[in-house]
Amino acid sequence: MTATAPAAPPRTGAPGDGGPDAPRALRVWRSARTPVAVVTALVVVSVLLSLGTERFPTGYLEPGSVSPDGTRALVEVLGEDRDVDVVRSSAAAGEAVARAGGDAVLVVTLDHRLLPSELEELAALDTDTVLVQPSVASLAAFAPGVEVTGREVPDNILEYGFAPECGLPAAEAAGNATVGGELYSAPAGADATGCYPGGSGDALLRVEDGGTATTVLGTGTPLTNTALDTGGNAALAMNLMAADDVVWLRPDPPRQEGSATLWELVPPGLRWSLVPLVATLLLLALWRGRRMGALVPEALPVVVRASETTEGRAGLYQARKARDRAAYALRSGFLERTVPKLGLSAETAPEAVVETVAARTGDDPGHLRALLYPDGHDPYAADDDALVRLADELDERTRRLR
Amino acid sequence: MVVTGRAVLLAFLATVAVALSGLVGAWAAVAALVLLALLLVADVCLAASPAALRLSRDGDSSLRLGDSAVVHVTLANPTRRRLRGSVRDAWPPSSHAAPRGQPVRVDAGERRRVTTTLTPSRRGDARAAGVTVRTIGPLGLAGRQRTLTAPWTVRTLPPFHSRRHLPGKLSRLRELEGQHTAMVRGQGSEFDSLRDYVPGDDVRSIDWRATARNDGVVVRTWRPERDRRILIVLDTGRTSAGRVGDTPRLDHAMDAALLLAALAGRAGDRVDFMAYDRRTRAQVRSSGKGSQVNRIVEAMAPLEAELVESDPAGLVGTVLGTQGRSRRLVVLLTDLNAAALEEGLLPRLPLLTSRHLLLVAAVRDPAVDGMAGERGGADALYRAAAAERTLSERRRVTAELRRLGVEVVDADPEHIAPALADAYINLKAQGRL
Structure with missing residues (x-):
């Protein structure tokens, strides 16, 4: 079945003059070519500009981020003499620790994104752990009994930092560091060393439990790109992660599962009524929009005020x-x-x-x-x-x- | 294809039904759509075909501006279905056709007349644009629509407002012909008859020979010339497009021309009419005796001012060439526009005035007169000065025309028609025709 082409409309002007008698396609092309050219130019320019730049991930304590609150500098320094594994989930962290063998440090950041079961799994790993500003659930899993006893952020923390004032070699060697934030205190009888004491607790607490040590750091500030070169921050971080392998866990936000959208909650009858509703609106438009016959054009004579020239002269x-x-x-x-x-x-x-x-x-x-x-x-x-x-x-x- | 409000209501009810249908919503929606579509299609198919209608027209074909005309369309339904729906007889907007649409019902094989009233707001020809017939099916849900042609033209004639001056001017004319004949013994007056002397008659009009043959004293009576030829020329060039008051200069000129034509027709003169700008737009030649007013009105109706400069050379050539050779009164209705007249008409006037008597009539603009009287502040004076300058040019042109032996009538729109009639009567009284 072949469709016959509609007869070409009669042309009165010369073909191709771009006037009202030019072919329709030509007219469409002539009116559209300027916008098309502009959009094309914009796309080309933006592609060229984006070719020269490297995209870095962003976020607080993000190992790949070069922004002030990232930790790319620390990860690069660590990577010079030890292996650094950046992992994004607890399962991956477990695999990485197992791969590393005995001598590994697990650094856990943003652990509020982890589920309690995942925290339990991580705590069961037989390895040293550094917790950066942990959540209460995380504390309970890794270092039972340790409590958050206060919060202290000195105004000029970046300039002076805290003095270690403890017997922990890692902290003693590092000296002053810009720790602060949450302060912790260990339960009586635990094998714990507190450093950088503030008003109501210690900003760094190391709890030995069997063969493994859990270090709790009250803030991630010393690890960030901005603060790494201040005081003993870099040394403190290096000392805390003194192992052949560093497994840096920054979990991705957990994905939501099993929740219903509003659309799914609407009863199916109401949902399906949209179809006849559209038909109703179309009929309404047709009913109101259909004209009784075409508009009637009329040529009106040009009439100006006779005094126009006199007023113009005035x-x-x-x-x-x-x-x-x-x-x-x-x-x-x-x-x-x-x-x-x-x-x-x-x-x-x-x-x-x-x-x-x-x-x-x-x-x-x-x-x-x-x-x-x-x-x-x-x-x-x-x-x-x-x-x-x-x-x-x-x-x-x-x-x-x- | 058209749908009605009833179809929309039905569709809305279907929507509500589907919304309440619960778990079988999908099936309900499909069923509703199919049912709705079936009903609409059935109604469209069952509606009477508007294309099968036979239309015929009758009614008024001309009217004066300001009146109303009634035009009928007769719809004949040759099909075997009853036609139910509405009809619109479309006219150009300035015709103010009413009503816009009207319901109609034509049974099978019957005919029905639909009446539309036109009240045009503009002079000229209005052509019927088409008759739109919308037929609705038996369910009242949907139907068909078609615009059919039923040609008809209604001509709106100039209003001839100055008709009210006609009785007064006619009585003046009768005074010329009647008892005061003796008073108007001018050159060229025609001998009419002899009658008995009545005290009060001019003794110079006593015909002594006739008195000798009769018992009493007999006087000669004259009457004004009859069967003189008058040519009314309407300038439709750009200057006539100017609006004076609410009406273009052209319409004021038409009004004055109509009064003159009516008056001259009653006075027994032959009136020709011509509208000219760069070519002849309209022309009426007198055929024998009798009033030419109706023919002139017909010729004037479709005239509109053209936005071109008038061609005085062509005008003079046309007046001299195509019309008869005898002497006549040429009445030119134009504007006393200094630039247009001095460059165009004045150099060619001697040709015309050597053979004919020329009378130029122009509508003056009261707005300019009002501007010339404005006072108070420099801005008002600039306007007054500009108006004075326009008036001054007008006076100069008038003086120049009069110097060349042309009669000039220059009056505002209210008075142009009677002033032109008076000028004609005066010329007649002086026997200068």
Whole structure:
């Protein structure tokens, strides 16, 4: 079955002139080519710009991030003399620790993203652990009994830091560090060493439990790119992660499962009623939009005000402040109206006109001469007030001559 | 295809039903759509076909501006179905056709008349645009629509407002012909008859020969010339497009021309009419005696001002060439526009005035007169000066025309028609025709 092409519309203009008679495709192309060119240019430029830049992940304590709160600097330094595994889930962390064999340190950041069961699994790994600002659940899993006893963030922590004031070699060797934040205290009887004491606890707490040690750090600040070169931060971090393998766990946010969207909660009948609703709206549009026959065009004659040219001239006079021309027009109007009434002809000499008008109105002929026939300098065209005076005087003469 | 509000209501009810249907929603939606579509299609198919209608027209074909015309369309339904629906007889917007649409019912084989009233707001020809017939099916849900052609033209004639001046001017004309004949013994007056002397008659009009043959004293009576030819020329160039008051200058000129034509027709003169800008737009030649007013009105109706400069050379050539050779009164209705007249008409006037008597009539704009009287502040004076300048040019052109032996009538829209009639009567009284 073949469709026959519709007959081409009759063309009256020359083909390809781009006018209203050009083929439809050509007209569409001509009107669309500018937007298409602009969009193409924008895409090309943005692609070229993005080619030169490397994308880094961002986020707090993100090992790949180069932003101030990232830890790319520390991970790079660690990577110089030991293996660093960056993992994103507890399962991967477990595998990495197992792969590393005995000598490994597990660094756990953002552990509030981990489920309790995952925390239990991690705590069961037989390895040293560094917890960075752990959650309560995490503390309970890794170092039972340790409690958060306070929170202290000194204003100038980045400049001075805390003194270690303890017997932990890692901290003693590092010296002052910008720790702070949450403070912890170990339960009585535990094999714990607290360092960097604040008001109500220690900012760094190391709990030995059997063969493994759990180090709790109150804040991640010393590890970040900004603070790493301040005081003993770098040394402290290196000392805490002193092992052949460092497994850096920064879990991804847990994915939601099993929740229903609003759409799924709507009863199916209501959902399906959208289909007839659309049909209803279409019918409504057709009902209201269908016109009783086409619009009737009508050619209307062009009609302008007959006084348009006069008003245009008035506007020009006003715009250019053409007082001389205005004064001339007012005077000649007065003379043309008055002179025939005085029994004089239009060709009468100015002197005769002045004489006759003066005789009738009793004006001074010299003043009248200046009023009606100024020679050279016209005092009535000096400014707008003079022009108003001229009109008033002419009107006054008209009244007297009546 | 059209749908009605009833179809929309049905679709909405179907929507509600589907919404309440619960778990079988999908099936309900499909069923509702299919049912709705079936009903609509059935109704469209069962509606009477509008294309099968036979249309015929009758009614008024011309009216004066300001009146209303009634136009009928007769719908004949030759099908075997009853036609139910509505009809719209479409006219251009300025015709103000009412009603816009009306319900109609034509039984099978019957015919029905639909009436539309036109109240045009504009002079000229209005052509019927088409008759739109919408038929609705028996369920009242949907139907068909088709626009059919039924050509008809209604001509709106100039209103001829100045008709009210006609009785007064006619009585003046009768005074010329009647008892005051003796008073108007001018050159060229025609001998009419002899009658008995009545005290008060001019003794100079006593015909002594006739008196000698009769018992009493007999006077000669004259009457104004009859069977003179008058050519009314309407300038439809750009200057006539100007609006004076609410009406274009052209319409004021038409009004004055109609009064003159009516008056001259009653006075026994032959009136020709011509509208000209760069070519002849309309022309009426007198054929024998009788009033030409109706023919002139017909010729005027479709005239509109053209936005071109008038061609005075062509105008003079047309007046001199195509019309008869005898002397006539040429009445030119135009504008006393200094630039247009001085460059165009004045140099060619001697040709015309050597053979004919020319009368130029122009509508003056009261707005310009009002502007010339504006006072108070410099801005008002600039306007007054501009108006004075326009008036001054007008006076100059008028003086120049009069110097060349042309009669000039220059009056505002209210008075142009009677002023032109007066000028004609005066010319007639002076025997200058």
